[in-house]
Amino acid sequence: QKEVEQDPGPLSVPEGAIVSLNCTYSNSAFQYFMWYRQYSRKGPELLMYTYSSGNKEDGRFTAQVDKSSKYISLFIRDSQPSDSATYLCAMIRLNTGNQFYFGTGTSLTVIP
Amino acid sequence: DGGITQSPKYLFRKEGQNVTLSCEQNLNHDAMYWYRQDPGQGLRLIYYSQIVNDFQKGDIAEGYSVSREKKESFPLTVTSAQKNPTAFYLCASSIVPSWTSAGSYNEQFFGPGTRLTVL
Numbered sequence: 001q002k003e004v005e006q007d008p009g010p011l012s013v014p015e016g017a018i019v020s021l022n023c024t025y026s027n028s029a030f031q032y033f034m035w036y037r038q039y040s041r042k043g044p045e046l047l048m049y050t051y052s053s054g055n056k057e058d059g060r061f062t063a064q065v066d067k068s069s070k071y072i073s074l075f076i077r078d079s080q081p082s083d084s085a086t087y088l089c090a091m092i093r094l095n096t097g098n099q100f101y102f103g104t105g106t107s108l109t110v111i112p
Numbered sequence: 113d114g115g116i117t118q119s120p121k122y123l124f125r126k127e128g129q130n131v132t133l134s135c136e137q138n139l140n141h142d143a144m145y146w147y148r149q150d151p152g153q154g155l156r157l158i159y160y161s162q163i164v165n166d167f168q169k170g171d172i173a174e175g176y177s178v179s180r181e182k183k184e185s186f187p188l189t190v191t192s193a194q195k196n197p198t199a200f201y202l203c204a205s206s207i208v209p210s211w212t213s214a215g216s217y218n219e220q221f222f223g224p225g226t227r228l229t230v231l
Contacts, residue, residue, distance in 0.1 A: 008152055034219075043116075043202055043222030044155075088154065099170075100220060102147075104154035 003027055006089055006103025015112050019076040023089035023103045026070065030091040030101070033065050035074045038086045038105065047087075048074070079110045115139065116223035118203050123228045125190070125197065133188045133226045135203030142208040144186035145220065148172060149200040158201075161186055162208050190228065201226045 006023045013019055021035075032051055036044035048063040050056045050072075056063045062075040072091075076083055089103040116137040125131045135144065143162045147155040157170030161180040175194025180186055186205075190197045204220040 004154075006154070036222075041200075041225070041227070043118075043204075043224050045222065046219050049219070090155075099157065099160070100145075100155075102155040104152055 004089065004091060004101050004103045007106055008104050010107040010109065012109045012111060013079055015079060015081060015110055017079050017110070019079050019083070019108060019110075021074040021076075021087050021089075021106050021108070023072050024070055025072075025091060025101075027093065028067070028070065029093040032092040033063070033072050034090040034092075034100075035061075035063055036088040036090060036102075038088060040085075044088055081110045081112050084109045116203060116205055116221055118201075118223035118226050120226060121224065123226055125228060125230050127230060128192045130189055130191050131228065133190070133201055133203075133228070135186045135188065135223060136184055137186075137203075137205045137221075137223075138184060139205055139221065140183070141205035141221075142183065143206045143218075144180070145204040145206075146170075146176070146178065146186070146188045147202045147204065149202055149225075155202065158188065197228055198230045199228060201228060 004025045034049040035047045037047045038044040050063050050065050053065050053067040060077045064073040086105040086107045088105040090100045119134045145160040146158040149155050156172050158176050159167055159178040161167035164183050167178050167180050177189045202225045203223040206220045207218045
């Protein structure tokens with residue numbers, strides 16, 4: 001079983017829709033949870049990060065962590081064509097030298 | 113401008129050849145990482161280094177080698193022992209984390225990637 005599971009999609013939505021992206025994980029020692037956005041043929045860039053359980057909002061993006069269910073989500077409101085990218089979840093366990101564990105990424109297309 | 117550069121952007125290799133991918137950063141980060149990205153598999157860690165002249169194997173180090181002679185540079189060599197090297201290779205760097213206080217976290221910054229194709 002992979003430590004981090006993510007549905008690869010692809011996901012296709014109309015412009016303005018609310019998008020929900022999710023990851024599950026198996027190790028309860030994960031403490032930091034990140035979402036990266038990767039445009040085609042580019043390196044990933046950090047979108048949001050959260051520490052432990054709870055919600056964090058940044059503009060149209062909301063990151064949610066439920067440690068009891070080992071489940072994290074990224075919500076995108078009022079989706080735009082420029083949001084079309086692959087979204088990768090990532091997480092870190094403490095005391096592992098900043099080693100990241102990535103999901104497989106979900107490919108999102110927002111149709112104008 | 114501070115950042116991470118990778119070269120070349122595209123690289124073609126014949127079977128049996130070794131090739132070296134370049135990664136340079138001017139962020140003054142101590143830690144550097146190499147990942148491989150394949151469709152449907154996400155990012156897998158090949159090697160990482162937290163300090164000059166020291167590096168550690170990641171999950172898929174077989175068939176790869178690295179060096180860390182300078183803080184700014186972390187080249188990756190894909191050797192002929194790597195049986196399936198065609199992939200997108202990503203280099204990243206970060207400040208070495210301090211875990212002495214709750215909430216410590218250090219972002220990994222990624223380079224633009226090198227796409228390696230074996231002919």
